Amino acid sequence: MVPHLVTALIGPINELEQRILESMPAIERWFRLEWMEHTPPFYTSVDVRNAGYKLAPVDTNLFPGGFNNLTDEMLPLAVQAAMAAIEKICPEARNLLLVPERHTRNMFYLMNVQRLVRIFTNAGLNVRLGTLDEAITEPTPIELPDGSSLTLEPLLRSQRRLGLKNFDPCTILLNNDLSAGIPKVLEGLHEQYLLPPLHAGWAVRRKTRHFEAYEEVAKKFAKLLGMDPWLINPMYAHCGEVDWQAGTGLECVQTQVDALLTKIRRKHKEYGIGEKPFVVVKADNGTYGMGIMTVRDAKDLDEVNRRTRNKMDVVKDGQRVTQVIIQEGVPTYERVNEAVAEPVVYMIDRYVVGGFYRVHAERGIDENLNAPGASFVPLAFEKSNQLPRPGEKPGVSAPNRFYMYGVIGRLAMLAAAYELEATDPNAETYD
Incomplete structure (x- = not known):
């Protein structure tokens, strides 16, 4: 059963959905050609916001930690995509070393690790877990809520x-976003495939x-579809050298x-949108929904209270925030059981393998839901047929809406491919 959505089914989003459905062959061919030129990230998750007048990604994660939120029905897709990804990189692969986050008490995260083990085991690999936690010096089992267990090894x-004791892997899969920096143990590996690469972590990204x-x-x-790119693209700005505790650099913010609010107002006027614009100020590096604030008026930054400064100053693993991205706020009009929701699209290699709604009953349409x-509510389907149905009216068919989310997710994944190419320290440069 599809979660009940009360998406704003009026205005430009329906036109956008119709245009995307009508252009499906051209879109799929365009993606195919792009993937001939660019290598997709190994796996990706993308947070999408549907404002009714605009559909855009607001965050792209290259170390997704929510595979446990995908339904069992989605697993065959994930296994097939994992097979394709591994065959491309190391066709003779037998052993996969999975390196998770250090935190071993977050059961939701560990259920994600368990799901990854299941996916890659079904893809035909021997999977074992190696931890960066130096306190673990021998194989350590961790009990999970469903009665199963995971074993972390030094x-x-x-x-x-x-590798591990008596375990030499062809491929090492990181499910650790390297927020705390790049560990020495991962540097200088010349004979094994490390996925994603080190420069995909937040130490660099x-x-x-x-x-x-x-x-x-x-x-x-947008050129392919003959449309305004703003309908799928959140505008942004950047500030470096910000010190939240000392209060320096805030003039730039x-x-x-x-300036960004002015640009958004101009777009709202162009499209006849009555929404009051807002922006989201985020740490330029980092994840887990930390270091984020919503701003509706630049004057609000005149007096940022101590609590907000503390929240903005430090993100995951105690990393200080010195650079921020200021992003156009995209409200979400998706709701599940009367609570505000946003779709999250999961991909392995270049394939959409599933997704879910992130739902928060205590947050507003203009707030961070992470x-x-x-x-989390899985993006389930009313029928087993998950293919889009181009003949139906926009807004009527859940698979059609989900196809649209998948297109936006893949655009963000393609952007991540561009980004990783541009930051690859081993890339050849030509003068």
Whole structure:
């Protein structure tokens, strides 16, 4: 059963859905050609916001941690995509070393790890878990809520390879976003495939760079469909050298917030949108919904209270926030059981393998939903047939709406491919 959605089914979003459905052959061919030129990230999740007048990605994660929220019906897709991804990289692969996050008490996250183990085991690999936690010096079982368990093992590093005791993997899969920096044990591996690469982690990656690449992708795609790229692209600005505790660099944030709000007002006027614009100020690096604030007026930044400064100053693993991205706020009009929701699209290699709604009963349409109290509702389908149905009216068919989410998710994934190429320290450069 599809969760009940009260999406604003009027105005430009229906036109956009219709245009996307009518252009499906052209869209799929366009993606096919792009993937001939660019390598997709190994796996990706994308948070999408549906404002009724605009549909856009607001965050792209290259180390997704919610595979446990996908339904069992979605698993065959994930297994097939995992097979395709591994065959491309290391066709003779037998062993896969999965390196998860250090935190071992978050049961939701560990259920995600368990699901990843299941996916790659079904893809024909021997999967074991190696931890970056130096406190773990011998195989350590962790009991999970469903009665099963995972075993974390200490990593063993030789001069050129990484593995476990009596386990030499062809491929190492990171499910750790490297927010705390790049561990020495992962550096200088020349004989094994490390996925995603080190420069995909938050030690190097920046959201500004991603949305710069996404802007390029959105323009290409919009040209293909003959539409305004703004309908699928959140505008953004950037500020570096910000110190939230000392209060320095906030003038830049204030100026950029004011300029971006002006641009959004102009677009709202062009499309006859009555919504009051807002922006979201985020840490330029980092995840887990930390270091985020919603701003409706630049004057609000005149007096940022101590609690907000503390929230904005430090993100995951105690990393200080010195750079921020200021992003156009995209409200979400999706609701599940009267609670505000946003779709999250999951992909392995270049394939959409499923997704879910992130739902938060205590948050508003203009707030970050990736916060304590969020719940997850799978993107289930009314019928087993998940293919879009182009003949139906826009807004009527759930598979059609989900196809549209998948297109936006893949655009963000393509932007991540551009981004990783641009930041690859081993890439050849030509003068």
